[in-house]
Amino acid sequence: MTAARLTQLTDLTGPATRPAYDPQAHGAGIVHLGIGAFHRAHQAAMTDDALAAEGGDWRIIGVSLRSKEIAENLNAQNGLYTLIERGASGTSARVIAAIDHVIAADAEATLAALCEPAIRIVTLTVTEKGYGIDHASRLPDQTNPVIAADLAAPDTPQGVLGLLVAAIRRRRADGSVPLTFLSCDNLPENGAFLRDGVVGFARALQDDALADWIAATIAFPSSMVDRITPASTDATLAEARHQTGCTDLAAIETEPFTQWVIEDHFPSGRPNWEAGGALFAADVTPYERMKLTMLNGSHSMLAYAGFLSGRSFVRDVMTDPDLSALVKRHLGAAAGLLSPLPGVDFDDYAAALADRFANPAIAHETFQIATDGTQKLTQRIFQPALSAMEAGQDLRPFAFATAMWMRFCIGHLDDGTEYALRDPRADEVMAMIRQTEQTAPALSEGFHKLAHLIPDALAGNPLWRGHIEDVLSVALADGCHAAIRQEALRTMQQ
Numbered sequence: 001m002t003a004a005r006l007t008q009l010t011d012l013t014g015p016a017t018r019p020a021y022d023p024q025a026h027g028a029g030i031v032h033l034g035i036g037a038f039h040r041a042h043q044a045a046m047t048d049d050a051l052a053a054e055g056g057d058w059r060i061i062g063v064s065l066r067s068k069e070i071a072e073n074l075n076a077q078n079g080l081y082t083l084i085e086r087g088a089s090g091t092s093a094r095v096i097a098a099i100d101h102v103i104a105a106d107a108e109a110t111l112a113a114l115c116e117p118a119i120r121i122v123t124l125t126v127t128e129k130g131y132g133i134d135h136a137s138r139l140p141d142q143t144n145p146v147i148a149a150d151l152a153a154p155d156t157p158q159g160v161l162g163l164l165v166a167a168i169r170r171r172r173a174d175g176s177v178p179l180t181f182l183s184c185d186n187l188p189e190n191g192a193f194l195r196d197g198v199v200g201f202a203r204a205l206q207d208d209a210l211a212d213w214i215a216a217t218i219a220f221p222s223s224m225v226d227r228i229t230p231a232s233t234d235a236t237l238a239e240a241r242h243q244t245g246c247t248d249l250a251a252i253e254t255e256p257f258t259q260w261v262i263e264d265h266f267p268s269g270r271p272n273w274e275a276g277g278a279l280f281a282a283d284v285t286p287y288e289r290m291k292l293t294m295l296n297g298s299h300s301m302l303a304y305a306g307f308l309s310g311r312s313f314v315r316d317v318m319t320d321p322d323l324s325a326l327v328k329r330h331l332g333a334a335a336g337l338l339s340p341l342p343g344v345d346f347d348d349y350a351a352a353l354a355d356r357f358a359n360p361a362i363a364h365e366t367f368q369i370a371t372d373g374t375q376k377l378t379q380r381i382f383q384p385a386l387s388a389m390e391a392g393q394d395l396r397p398f399a400f401a402t403a404m405w406m407r408f409c410i411g412h413l414d415d416g417t418e419y420a421l422r423d424p425r426a427d428e429v430m431a432m433i434r435q436t437e438q439t440a441p442a443l444s445e446g447f448h449k450l451a452h453l454i455p456d457a458l459a460g461n462p463l464w465r466g467h468i469e470d471v472l473s474v475a476l477a478d479g480c481h482a483a484i485r486q487e488a489l490r491t492m493q494q
């Protein structure tokens with residue numbers, strides 16, 4: 001029998017925890033761009049805690065930039081959804097009421113929401129590629145078709161930067177409170193990254209006065225976000241039905257761990273996110289670096305190596321002794337490059353990460369993490385490799401991760417099974433591979449020549465190149481299992 005759809009808190013019959021506040025008593029104060037699973041497991045949950053602890057008009061208007069499905073599912077449920085936490089000690093669930101409504105792939109309605117005077121904060125999880133900002137220069141990427149279109153027609157923007165700048169212009173003209181922009185993507189100095197992109201967009205519009213005003217007036221705090229959140233499956237929806245007694249098509253599942261470190265710079269106010277466990281810090285950079293290089297760096301490495309050796313989920317990687325030894329080696333190498341962070345023990349952090357990756361209740365696909373390598377590897381692998389080079393430390397763990405990514409880009413497993421390369425630069429990468437002799441030195445050279453990707457200082461380092469060719473040649477000649485085995489043995493002998 002199908003259960004009735006979740007639409008009101010009074011519909012709930014299962015054990016899930018209910019929100020400790022009346023959602024209707026609170027207006028919206030935040031627009032969130034990119035309302036995927038991560039936002040719903042992380043920021044929306046902490047906003048729910050803040051609403052329960054302190055009230056305020058801080059509910060969230062979500063924007064789904066591309067998919068209509070999530071907007072339809074959430075709107076049909078008045079924004080309510082079940083957040084399931086799966087950990088070693090069992091499963092629990094809560095119903096989140098922080099989302100007011102969701103705008104589906106509608107730029108005009110999004111701009112209107114951004115201009116509502118009650119909105120004070122815009123938060124973003126649009127992925128590394130979603131900003132249209134060149135990662136090296138931090139300026140708008142004018143070769144990106146959405147950026148180019150928005151620069152040509154700035155009053156009817158479709159993309160992230162165009163929408164933000166149009167909203168700033170209108171609000172400034174209307175005398176509304178300035179917005180605070182809070183990026184929650186896995187990018188280094190994400191606040192400064194977004195600020196440079198937004199200011200650069202205003203300059204590209206030849207509006208220097210606006211660009212100067214934004215730089216002087218608007219707050220772009222940086223933040224480090226962390227919660228491992230796989231895509232929902234049928235098992236998620238079945239658990240939500242058990243937990244709520246209702247059909248919930250927007251349910252998601254996540255791990256018990258959650259972390260949010262934010263720079264406290266919100267001139268127009270903010271929710272009491274501390275109530276959900278957020279930590280406010282004067283400088284988020286050391287936390288970001290720790291998370292990007294340790295968690296995300298080892299995640300990317302294990303995603304490529306794991307997927308290539310037939311491990312579909314991160315938890316399966318961690319039960320393989322060779323791969324889990326390589327994860328631990330990577331965590332140690334990344335930790336060895338960090339400056340001390342008061343109150344944080346990097347060995348404890350590494351051990352906690354290994355436990356989180358091993359969580360048997362979370363089915364996090366290696367293929368999902370393997371997407372968008374060209375957008376992720378700079379901050380996760382290449383920058384730490386550069387630091388290791390400068391510090392005279394071992395380059396091998398970072399070279400191994402890079403070689404596994406190169407092998408992954410070839411697009412088939414050792415047994416010939418093909419898969420799609422999901423990456424904004426996929427066409428360019430695949431064309432390079434097709435035109436290259438299929439040997440480790442030739443392929444490595446091709447990857448190192450891709451523009452704006454692997455830093456020149458690494459490309460010109462014979463030690464780095466030697467490590468990459470070594471791993472890649474074994475993977476090509478003897479298969480990925482052999483390359484992983486060789487690497488694990490090497491690690492154990494050290």
Ligand code: CS2
Pocket residue numbers: 186225226227228229295296299300368369370376
């Ligand atoms: C992952 C991240 O998909 C990926 O690239 O590394 O999404 C990771 O799960 C989160 O950053 C954890 O907070």
